[in-house]
Amino acid sequence: MSDVDKSGVAQTENVSGKPRRRGCLGHCAKFWWAYLILVVVIVVVVVPVVLLVAVPKIAQQKLDDAELILDGISVYNTQGQNMTMSINSTIKTDGSVHADIEGFVGDMYLEDHKPHTPFARVNFPATTADAFQTVNVTQFLPIHDVEALTIFNTWLLANRTLRVTVQGDTNVRVRGIARNYPVTFKKTVTTPGLRMLEGTVVNPEWIGIESDENGNNFRATTIIPNHSRVSFELGNTTFHNYLLGKEVGTVFIDGLTLRPGLNEYPMRATIKNDAVIEVLGQKPYCEEGGVLPFQIRGKTVVNNGQALPYFADALASANQTIDIPIGAAVNKSLGIVIPCGGLGGGGEKRKRSSLLF
Incomplete structure (x- = not known):
């Protein structure tokens, strides 16, 4: 091919590319408002979905994955209708979520005895989602159900181990987000019995x-x-x-x-x-x-x-x-x-x- 022919080909390639760039820029200039609306829709729809759906699910999942360790329970000043109860416990998490958990009323019941009637209702204090959290509580405790407490004591006396569940509804606030998310704290621990x-x-x-x-x-x-x-x-x-x-x-x-x-x-x-x-x-x-x-x-x-x-x-x-x-x-x-x-x-x-x- 001659030099003249090569030059002609090069000119053809250059000329064919220029209209595409002008067309793309022209399209964006002409329909900029549509792209702006799309961005607004993403902000208005997707972000709230993340805040209202994804964050609560993540918070609940992290709470479910946490480990509750029951270090000890003391029951003293026992009377016919009330007692004083102290609970020493530890909560372990992976520490990946920085959040604060509100205090809540936790029902304590035997996991393997139906129905799940609480033998005690304890006011647990506010905690954080730190990797290692010590939770100690002492409370004057009215006895709401003598039969349920008797069944718990009977199981504790007779068994080598028994499973106790702590359950209550509370709220979590993820740091950096100015709102609370409802979650359920439910943990079942296996504890030694009196044999x-x-x-x-x-x-x-x-x-x-x-x-x-x-x-x-x-x-x-x-x-x-x-x-x-x-x-x-x-x-x-x-x-x-x-x-x-x-x-x-x-x-x-x-x-x-x-x-x-x-x-x-x-x-x-x-x-x-x-x-x-x-x-x-x-x-x-x-x-x-x-x-x-x-x-x-x-x-x-x-x-x-x-x-x-x-x-x-x-x-x-x-x-x-x-x-x-x-x-x-x-x-x-x-x-x-x-x-x-x-x-x-x-x-x-x-x-x-x-x-x-």
């Missing part, structure tokens, strides 16, 4: 033929383990006392408060000596040093002069078996060793036996 106070130990100190000034003929020291994270102020507590299915007396523990860990208290009781002596002479107990399988079951709980049925009924829901070395106490206090077959011989054994019956 029927398994591991309770009773160390007898004295057993008498005659009752003392309180009407008791048995004294001991008891060590009661609390496997849970809940502290209870029960007060003066009494128990039915059974031996091989027969009621043989009443056990008393005064001023009882169960804190997590081991709790040591003096115990006193009124027991039927004849029933105990009879079983001590039976096999296999006479061959095992006189260790007898007593059972106790809750009878009454009184604190501040008021009956506490939400504790008493829970303790009465099941029997607890405790092996007590009662034979050693009889030997120590009365100087008697009960042989297999009982005190059926003559002489000194018969004389001492008559004192017990």
